[in-house]
Amino acid sequence: MATVDEAVNRGRGLTLEQIVLILAIFAALVLAVDLVHGIVTGRYSISRIGRYAWQGLMYGLIIGLAGIGLSMTYSILNFANFAHGDYISTGAFLGWGVTYIIAGRVLVLGDEVSFGHLALVAPQRGVGGAEIGISIWSTPLAILIGLVFTGAATAALVLLIDRYVYKPMRGSGGIPLLIASIGVAFALRYLLVFVYSSRTRGTTSTFGLPEFNFLLVDGTVNVDMHDATLLVAAGGLMIGVHLLLQKTKLGKAMRAMSDNKDLAQVTGIPTERVIRWTWIIGGGLAGVAGYLMVLWTGTINYQFGWLLLLLIFSAVILGGIGSVYGAIVGGIVIGLAMRLSLIWLPGGDFTTITAFLIMIVVLLIKPSGLFGGKTTA
Structure with a gap:
């Protein structure tokens, strides 16, 4: 029976x-x-559809790049890190502070603009990207240094948090770590409010920014230099992660720990070293994703990473939780779905609902996600 x-x-x-x-x-x-x-x-309009598709690809690259770290954390440390979105916001603020300092000093804004105002991404006195003239075209060195600093600073931040928050709790299981990550998220978010204020401010200038115009049947799709920067940076980093996982000893150790942590320890793999590098890579990519999103959108506020986190989770789950490649593909699918849904929907929260609906449908058809199974690679 x-x-x-x-x-x-x-x-x-x-x-x-x-x-x-x-x-x-x-x-x-x-x-x-x-x-x-x-x-x-x-x-x-074909041109309208083309614009939505391009915007969706840009958004998807950001979600996918940020999702890599979240997926690696889950596959190796076995917990969902709810602080990941606030790593994105914190790293972006730190990096843009450096960009403002370099660009502001180079362009000689005057004595009335202090070092502190630039470092705090100008929360006062109306100093913003438009006034300073920040863009990848006019201040490329400031953007590049800010991008590199973002990755390094965010990696250092997450290592510090792991050392004093997560590491002492590592043997307690995934649930205590998840709850701790929620506490870390709130602490970082309101620390940002305390230091930078809750204002949404502009960060870049589009004046004189070159554009590439792709002619379609009934119009054009405009791609500016910030779009191109996002495409090259995100694509290059994704290729770098692939090469790391497949071609290096560290990548092989990460994949071994993802498959079976106990067996990895028995075979002599330095698990603590792998965990540290997991935080460095995941945290660095999260910060870079936040910096690139601010470059692309031209605005920054204290909670944009938290709002992005739900889409990152949906992308990671859609692609197959624990799979780096699944996170990338899931992010692109979510980004395209959200923007292309504007063809039929009025926008706003409806586009977010579309992303989650697609995730639910895919999971009902294939519960393990598009790339199925818990694996770093």
Whole structure:
């Protein structure tokens, strides 16, 4: 009787997956037909669709880059780090403070703008990216130094937090670490408010910024130098992570710890060293992702990383929690889905709902995610 019940339950599970798959395919076909009909009749502009697709790719690269660290943390340390979003915000503020200092001093703003105001990303006196003229075109050295400093500073920050918060609790299991990470998130977020204020401020200037115009049938898609910087930096770092995981001893040790931590310890892999490098790489990439997002959007505030965290989690789960490649692909899928949904939806929270809906559908069809299974590689 038990065998029959198990067979029936398995049959029900398969039936549910098949129903969800059929509904998903049907919905995709309806949207595809509507999209084609809208393009033919002129209701939907090809250039508008192209702009949404490009913006979605940019957004997806940020989500995917930030998701790498979250995925590595889960696969090696076995806990969901809710402070990851605030690493993104903190690193971005630190890096943009350095960028403002270098750019402000080079462009000689005057004695009335103090070092402190520049370091705090100008929360007062109306000094912003437009006034200083910060952009990848006009102040490339300041941007580059700020980007490198962001990665290094965020990596140092997460190592410090691990040393005094997570390491003493490492043997307690994933739940205590998760709760501790929530506390770290709140502490960092309101420390940012205390130091930098809660104001949203502009960070860059688009005046004189070169653009590449891609001609489509009924318009153009404009790609500026900040878009290109994001594409090159994020793509290069993702390739670097791939090479690290596949071609180096550290990468092999990370993959071994992800597969079986106890066996890795028995075989002599220096687990503490691997954990430190996991924090360095994951934290550094989180900070860089935050810096690049601020460069791309041109604004910064204390909670943008926290708001981004939900999308990062959805991307990591969609791609297969614990998979670095899954986090990258999941991020791009989420980014594209959010922006392309603007073809049919009014925007705002509806685009976020679209991202989570896609995640839920994929997980119902394939519960382990697109790349299935818990693996760093």
